[in-house]
Amino acid sequence: MSLQKVSLLREKIKSFNEYPFNVPTIKSLNEIQLKKNVTFFVGENGSGKSTLLESIADNCGFNLNGGGQNNIYASNTEEITLSDYLRLSWLPKVNNGFFLRAESFYNFATYLDKLDQEEGTGDVYGPYGGVSLHKQSHGESFLSLFNNRFNDKKRALYLLDEPEAALSPARQLSLLKIIYDLSTKSNAQFIIATHSPILLGYPGATILSFDGEQIEETSYEMTEHYQITKYFLKNRKGMLNELFRED
Incomplete structure (x- = not known):
């Protein structure tokens, strides 16, 4: 792994009674050690x-609307107040x-479309399948990004926040294959926030x-994601009857 550890600089925090420092997991955080190329x-x-x-993405210099260090465009996201209180430990820095x-x-x-209009060469879409992401379905555009932009040797x-949002179960499996290929063949590291029991099934x-x-x-x-999904699939009628039961 390149990113080895994420530490919270607790000595810089004036109060743990304000967001996001009052979130229990943040309030108790000292450091997270990243041991595998894939972390959920x-x-x-x-x-x-x-x-x-x-906040990790912000510390890496990635655009918080989406992108890498070279994707510079206005962000309409709220300020990430946790960013100034993190230390990232690298070996090596990437x-x-x-x-x-x-x-x-x-x-x-939309940023890519504007960039293409400014340059007028059509080359902007090369790393994204050769066509505007807006001209693809939501799921197709996600996979186009994964298959083309995520192929650097x-x-x-790669920091992914709920990538399953636009992906069918079958395409979530396709994403798992992409993650496997990149993490085993090109030393890529993934940190993924997800609710998907399919993605969470990635081995190791x-x-x-x-x-x-x-x-x-x-x-x-x-994980609750696995347990609820498993129980629902095995006991769908009973679970729905209980859910819809009138008190």
Whole structure:
């Protein structure tokens, strides 16, 4: 791995009573050691996983609407106040990579269209399948990005925030193959915040749960995502009857 450790500079924080420092997992955070080329952040909405991932991306110089260090365009995201309080430990330091933020992917696609209009060469779309991402379906544009932009042979860090948002189950499996090829053949490192039990099934990955008072490593079978999905598939009628039962 290139990114070895993420540390919270607790001595710089004046108060743990304000967001995002009052989020339990952030409040208790000292450091996270990244042991594998693929790490998953899992947890309920508001548990701090996306906040931490975005702050890592900010420290890497990646555009918070989506992109790498060379994708410079206005961001309409809120200021990530956690960024100034993190220290990233590298071995070696890498500048190559990409931050995918599913909810702002539209803004990244629009940025590429504007860049293509300014340059007028058509070369802008080369790393994205040769066509505007807006002219592809949401899922197709995601896979086009993964298949074309995520193919550099250099060391790279890919930070993905809920990449399953636009992907069918079959295409989530395609993403798993892309992650496998890049992490095993080109020394790419992935940190992925996800709710997908399919993506979480990636073999040998580290899964960090944000659902408790502290960030803790867990196994695939112990994640709520796996357990609820498994129970639902085995007991669909009973679970729905209980869910819709009138008190």
